[in-house]
Amino acid sequence: MKFTFILLLILGFLLQANYPDPISVLTKVDANMTSGTRISESTMVIHGKRNDREVTSKGYTQGNEKAFTEYLSPEREKGTKMLKLENRLWIYSPSTDRTIQLSGHMLRQSVMGSDLSYEDVMDTRKLAEVYNAKVTGEETIDGRKVWVLNLVAKVEDATYDKRKQWIDQERFVVLKEELFAKSGQLLKKLVSSDVARIENRWYPKKTNYKDVLKDGKGTDFIVSSIQFDAVIPDYVFSKASLKE
Amino acid sequence: MKLLFHLAYKNLVGAGLRTWLNVGILSFVYIIIVFYNGFVDGLSRQGTRNSIEWEIGNGELLNNKYDPYNAFTLLDGHGILPADKEKNLVPVLIRQATIYPQGRMVSILIKGIETNQTILKIPTQLFTSSTAKIPALIGKQMAASTNLKAGDEIMLRWRDKNGTFDAANITIAGIFDTQVATIDIGQIWIPIKKLRQMTDLNQHTTLFIAVNDYVNENISGWNFKSQYDLLSNIRGLIRVEKVGDYIIYLLLLAIAMLAIFDTQVLSIFRRQREIGTYISLGMTRAQVAKLFTIEGCMYSLFATVIGAVFGTPLFIYFAHAGIGTPSMQGLAIPIANIVYPVYGVVAIVSTIVLVVVPATIVSFLPARKISQMNPVDALKGKVQ
Numbered sequence: 001m002k003f004t005f006i007l008l009l010i011l012g013f014l015l016q017a018n019y020p021d022p023i024s025v026l027t028k029v030d031a032n033m034t035s036g037t038r039i040s041e042s043t044m045v046i047h048g049k050r051n052d053r054e055v056t057s058k059g060y061t062q063g064n065e066k067a068f069t070e071y072l073s074p075e076r077e078k079g080t081k082m083l084k085l086e087n088r089l090w091i092y093s094p095s096t097d098r099t100i101q102l103s104g105h106m107l108r109q110s111v112m113g114s115d116l117s118y119e120d121v122m123d124t125r126k127l128a129e130v131y132n133a134k135v136t137g138e139e140t141i142d143g144r145k146v147w148v149l150n151l152v153a154k155v156e157d158a159t160y161d162k163r164k165q166w167i168d169q170e171r172f173v174v175l176k177e178e179l180f181a182k183s184g185q186l187l188k189k190l191v192s193s194d195v196a197r198i199e200n201r202w203y204p205k206k207t208n209y210k211d212v213l214k215d216g217k218g219t220d221f222i223v224s225s226i227q228f229d230a231v232i233p234d235y236v237f238s239k240a241s242l243k244e
Numbered sequence: 245m246k247l248l249f250h251l252a253y254k255n256l257v258g259a260g261l262r263t264w265l266n267v268g269i270l271s272f273v274y275i276i277i278v279f280y281n282g283f284v285d286g287l288s289r290q291g292t293r294n295s296i297e298w299e300i301g302n303g304e305l306l307n308n309k310y311d312p313y314n315a316f317t318l319l320d321g322h323g324i325l326p327a328d329k330e331k332n333l334v335p336v337l338i339r340q341a342t343i344y345p346q347g348r349m350v351s352i353l354i355k356g357i358e359t360n361q362t363i364l365k366i367p368t369q370l371f372t373s374s375t376a377k378i379p380a381l382i383g384k385q386m387a388a389s390t391n392l393k394a395g396d397e398i399m400l401r402w403r404d405k406n407g408t409f410d411a412a413n414i415t416i417a418g419i420f421d422t423q424v425a426t427i428d429i430g431q432i433w434i435p436i437k438k439l440r441q442m443t444d445l446n447q448h449t450t451l452f453i454a455v456n457d458y459v460n461e462n463i464s465g466w467n468f469k470s471q472y473d474l475l476s477n478i479r480g481l482i483r484v485e486k487v488g489d490y491i492i493y494l495l496l497l498a499i500a501m502l503a504i505f506d507t508q509v510l511s512i513f514r515r516q517r518e519i520g521t522y523i524s525l526g527m528t529r530a531q532v533a534k535l536f537t538i539e540g541c542m543y544s545l546f547a548t549v550i551g552a553v554f555g556t557p558l559f560i561y562f563a564h565a566g567i568g569t570p571s572m573q574g575l576a577i578p579i580a581n582i583v584y585p586v587y588g589v590v591a592i593v594s595t596i597v598l599v600v601v602p603a604t605i606v607s608f609l610p611a612r613k614i615s616q617m618n619p620v621d622a623l624k625g626k627v628q
Contacts, residue, residue, distance in 0.1 A: 110349070156406040182404065185411035213399050213411070215347030 022133035022149055028172035029165075030126040032201045035228040037062045041072075043224060046114045047217035055112055056224075064125050066237040077112065081242045092242035099242050114219035115188070115211040127151065130158050138169070141176060142193070145169040160187065171195060171202035186212050199228050248531065252538040256546070263543070266503050270547030270599060273496045275555040277595045280489050282559065282585030283567065288482045289586055290423075292475055298424040300474040301363040303460070305333060305452040306467050315340075318353075322448045323465055332459075333452035334361040337439050341402035343432070345390040353431045354402060356439030363455050366427070367420055371435045376415030378438055383428025387419045394419055400432070405444045412442075423581065497599065501606045508540050508610040519614055520622030533611040540607015544600040559587055 038061045046053040055077055059069040067084040071077040079094035089102040110117055127133075131151035139146055151163040162184070166176040177190040188211055192204035203226065210218030235241055256263045296302075306312070310321025318340055325333075337356040342349055357364075359371045371379045378400070382392060392398060394416050401411040414434065422428055440446050454460075460468040512519070522532045566582035 153408065156408070158406075158408055161408050161410075179409075181401065181409045181411040183410050183412050185399075185401075187401065187409055187411060211349065213344040213401065214349045 019135040019138075020147065022135050023128055025135065025147055025149060025167055025172065026126075026128040026131070026133055026151075029167055029174060030128055032172055032203060033174075034126055037230055037232050038226065038228055039230045039232065040226040041224045043220075043222045044112070044114055044116070045220040045222065046112065047219065048113075049216065053113070055114075060232050060236050062232060062237060068236050068241065083237065083239060083242055085237065090239060090242060097243075099239065115209040115214070115216075116219055116221065130155050131163065139166060141166055144171075144175065146175055168195070168202070173202045173204050175204070188212060189218075194222075198226055201228070248535050248538055249542075252535055252542050255535075255539055256542055262507060263546070266500075266507055266543045267546040267550055269500045269503050270544055270603070271551035271554065273493075273500045274547055274551035274595060274599060275558065276496055277493050277598070278551075278555060278559065278587060278592055279562070279585065280492065281591040281595065282563070282587040283583060284482060284485050284489060285588060285591065286583045286585040287485070288478060290583060291478045291481070294423050295475060295478060296471065297365050298422045299364065299427050300471060301334070301453040302456050302458055303454040303468060303470045304474060305454060305460075305463070306469060307450055308465055308467050310338075310450050318450075322445060322450045324447045325449060325452065325463065325466065329461070329463055330452070332455040332457045334358050334363050334455065335436055335449040336451050336453060337436050337443075337445065337448060338450040339402060339439065339443055339445075341400055341432070343390065344399045344401075345392060350390060351430070354400070354439060355427075355431055355433050356436030357433055359435050359437075361453075363453055365420070365422070366433060367418055368433070368435075370418040374415065374417035376417060378412060378414040378434055378442075379417035380414045381418050381420060381433040382416060383431070384419055384421045385425065385428045386431060387416075389429070392416050392419075402442060404442070410442065493598070497602060500599070501602050504540055504543055504603055505606040505610065507543075508536065508607050511539070512536065512610050512613055516617070516622045517624075519617060520619050520624070523617075523619040524623060529614055529617065533608070533614045536611035536614065537604060537608040540611075541600060541604040543607075544596075544603035547599065548596055559585070563587065 039059070041058050042056065044055045044057070046055065053074070055074065056072045057069050058072060059067065061067040065084075065086050067082075069082045071080040081092040083090045083092075090099050091102060092099045130153060132154045133149050133151045135147050136150050137148045139148055146166040146168055149165045149167060151165060153161050160179040161182040162180040164178040164180070165174045167174055173192065173195050174190070175192050175195075177192075178186055179188040179190070181187050188209060190207055190209055192207045194205040195202050196205050197203075203223070205223045207221045208218050209221060210216075305325075307321050307323045309317055309323070311317045318338060322337060325335075335356075335358060339354050339356075341352055341354040343352055344350070357366065357368055359368050361368055366381060368381070370381060380400075382390075387393065390398075396416045397413045398416070399411060400414045401409060404410055414432070420428075427433075436449075440448060452466075454468075460470075462468075519532055522535070523529060527535075562585050564584075566584045569581055569583055
């Protein structure tokens with residue numbers, strides 16, 4: 001009995017030892033996903049009860065503090081612009097020619113009725129800075145081997161207290177993710193696909209965000225083009241650019 | 245003078261239908277004006293009482309970072325009041341949250357309130373009788389919009405003080421029926437102790453509701469708003485309502501006064517021989533003019549009596565049965581769906597004055613012509 005227990009313990013240790021260092025995994029994921037600046041064109045497909053809506057936009061981001069988005073379609077949203085500076089957000093609507101400021105909790109509201117909040121879109125903090133992680137196993141998703149990581153927030157102001165991620169073992173891209181509340185309640189599910197090689201990094205071009213507490217098929221976020229570490233003039237992140 | 249009144253009375257009664265048509269119109273005006281006044285006063289009284297009983301108590305002490313009219317201030321608009329200053333105050337903590345009724349996402353305000361409070365009519369005693377982990381109270385309108393009933397469980401998602409998501413099921417411990425939409429629509433009430441735990445905002449409060457014995461001291465970081473200040477919305481609404489009503493009264497009065505004026509002009513034209521006879525018998529022209537003025541004024545006095553005869557039972561009925569106003573539900577002003585009109589003595593007396601004085605004036609204007617009449621021509625019935 002004693003021998004079996006020790007054997008299991010050693011076996012467990014050996015298996016554990018095969019898992020990579022979780023922080024190095026997260027760092028590699030961060031290296032793929034984050035950059036100093038970014039310019040992207042994307043389409044949001046919001047799956048509704050009766051029909052789907054598509055919203056295309058062009059976004060500019062600089063670090064975690066500055067972001068500028070211009071909506072290109074549909075016609076109703078065309079010309080709408082959003083500027084985020086730290087925790088303040090301004091939205092310019094061309095139909096009213098007015099700029100309104102959102103702050104604090106309003107950043108946590110859904111973007112154009114989708115399953116994404118402004119925070120989801122704009123929070124680009126590195127995972128390794130926000131979470132402690134542990135590799136808990138390996139699985140296969142769509143033929144690709146993934147590490148399963150459990151992340152627990154190490155800072156007080158993390159949006160989600162816990163996350164579970166399925167990370168591609170070769171490409172270090174999160175293929176699937178579950179976001180949890182402090183109580184352990186599952187809140188959102190993310191599934192990424194169409195992983196492409198862009199500028200020496202792997203990047204998922206399609207992600208489905210699903211608020212699991214809400215009915216529906218969630219929202220697809222499809223990146224049609226993306227540039228990392230591009231030079232973005234400072235004026236883009238100014239209020240004057242909202243009305244241009 | 246007594247003779248003039250006697251004569252005027254006889255003339256009016258003798259005129260038959262012409263008199264009763266004028267009196268009928270005037271009494272209708274009386275009834276409408278008194279009824280509207282009563283309705284608006286009833287609205288005002290009920291709105292005020294509902295607000296005090298359900299929402300504001302004897303005033304509110306608000307954290308100075310919190311502005312009830314600015315949702316942006318909810319995030320940071322809270323603080324800790326020294327314990328010795330909390331006497332006769334009921335704390336309320338307000339946070340934003342989301343519920344998911346029938347798979348829909350609905351943004352709400354979650355309000356924490358003392359379980360043992362009695363200043364507001366919100367039935368917080370139901371928190372203690374509930375065995376649920378997070379018992380919640382909602383208003384009838386909130387229950388209708390979210391399709392929730394007592395005993396239902398629903399998922400609530402909120403953020404703690406650092407912005408981290410948390411979620412748990414809450415149980416509807418009771419549904420209260422109030423006309424005060426500002427404590428009902430889009431809101432869920434839970435014990436403040438629980439909300440403070442859930443959000444890590446220990447001892448924090450957004451606003452305090454003052455109990456009747458509360459004496460306001462100037463406390464740094466907090467602003468006191470008296471009952472009078474907090475009721476300014478209702479007063480504003482009633483003011484606007486009354487302006488609209490005055491326009492209706494004016495139109496009605498104008499129609500009634502036009503009828504009296506027409507009657508008077510016609511009387512003076514048709515009763516020239518009678519006027520001549522009065523003067524021949526020794527009455528001065530001024531006395532004859534006074535007679536015609538009294539006749540005009542008497543229309544409004546008759547109308548007062550007739551209006552009282554027909555209106556009183558009607559007013560008594562509505563004061564007891566109330567008037568249904570279902571379309572007013574959901575307004576930010578606490579208006580009941582049944583309004584009980586209030587008929588004050590001042591309102592009734594001022595309505596009588598409002599009708600009698602103009603009636604007298606419009607009767608006098610054509611009667612002035614009598615003073616220029618030639619009595620001989622008047623006796624002959626010559627048109628002057």
